[in-house]
Amino acid sequence: MAKLERTNNMILMYSKLIAAAVAIACLAVSGGLFPVWAADIKKKQQQVEQQFRHLYRTIGEKSNTKIKLISGPEAIKMRNGRVPGKRWFATSGQFKFKLTIQDGVDLKVEKLIERLEKLPLPYVRAYEVVSDEKEDGIAVYKSLGGASAHGGKQYINIIPGAGPMVLAHEVGHTLEQKTKESDPEILDKWEAAIEADKVSISNYGDKVRHEDLGEFSKVYAACLDAGEAQLSKLRKLSPARFKLWESILNDVDLSAKDAEVLPRTKN
Numbered sequence: 001m002a003k004l005e006r007t008n009n010m011i012l013m014y015s016k017l018i019a020a021a022v023a024i025a026c027l028a029v030s031g032g033l034f035p036v037w038a039a040d041i042k043k044k045q046q047q048v049e050q051q052f053r054h055l056y057r058t059i060g061e062k063s064n065t066k067i068k069l070i071s072g073p074e075a076i077k078m079r080n081g082r083v084p085g086k087r088w089f090a091t092s093g094q095f096k097f098k099l100t101i102q103d104g105v106d107l108k109v110e111k112l113i114e115r116l117e118k119l120p121l122p123y124v125r126a127y128e129v130v131s132d133e134k135e136d137g138i139a140v141y142k143s144l145g146g147a148s149a150h151g152g153k154q155y156i157n158i159i160p161g162a163g164p165m166v167l168a169h170e171v172g173h174t175l176e177q178k179t180k181e182s183d184p185e186i187l188d189k190w191e192a193a194i195e196a197d198k199v200s201i202s203n204y205g206d207k208v209r210h211e212d213l214g215e216f217s218k219v220y221a222a223c224l225d226a227g228e229a230q231l232s233k234l235r236k237l238s239p240a241r242f243k244l245w246e247s248i249l250n251d252v253d254l255s256a257k258d259a260e261v262l263p264r265t266k267n
């Protein structure tokens with residue numbers, strides 16, 4: 001009798017445990033127990049960059065961009081810290097620009113050119129933008145204080161290991177800042193495009209709007225390189241950024257059509 005009672009009690013205990021486990025499992029499935037974790041995974045899968053990352057590995061393998069050296073090397077002092085370096089002048093399509101490599105850096109100019117040729121021709125305009133007087137064009141430094149690259153209106157500085165996708169991101173900063181000269185509200189327009197698209201490009205881009213633009217520039221380069229199917233997929237996912245980035249990249253003034261192209265209303 002006592003034994004049977006103990007067995008019954010144990011059955012009762014086990015069934016209560018199972019019920020509790022089922023309840024916890026249901027909670028987890030419905031997203032109640034690990035909502036942050038589940039949301040993170042979902043967000044990452046939906047981020048735009050995630051859907052095109054596979055293109056990065058092969059970018060530029062069939063690129064038509066051809067760069068020709070026209071003079072150099074010439075010994076110069078580089079903008080960052082006046083360190084000694086060598087400079088070349090180069091052309092690609094309609095663009096003229098400089099290449100500068102710090103002395104002692106283990107990167108031949110031919111290798112640098114190979115990497116720069118991986119980006120589609122419209123991106124080469126940024127190489128020209130950073131090649132004004134007193135600027136170094138694409139400049140390779142031994143180190144940039146822990147960063148792999150910096151990009152702006154007057155410089156694209158990289159370390160020897162920075163690849164084409166890093167360059168494509170920096171081109172975003174260079175061309176955005178160049179556009180700002182004629183269109184001071186360009187970043188406000190970008191922010192409106194982010195809101196209109198209602199989609200994240202990447203976690204890094206989510207930090208601040210000009211990094212979102214840099215990240216978009218990178219993804220767009222990969223899609224432009226890959227062809228029309230990938231481009232139209234990107235256009236569908238992020239139509240407002242797509243239109244605005246093409247106007248920045250190709251130096252087209254959208255101001256006359258702003259109202260129609262870019263909804264400025266904020267929700």
Ligand SMILES: [Zn+2]
Nearest residue numbers: 169173211214
């Ligand atoms: Zn950046």
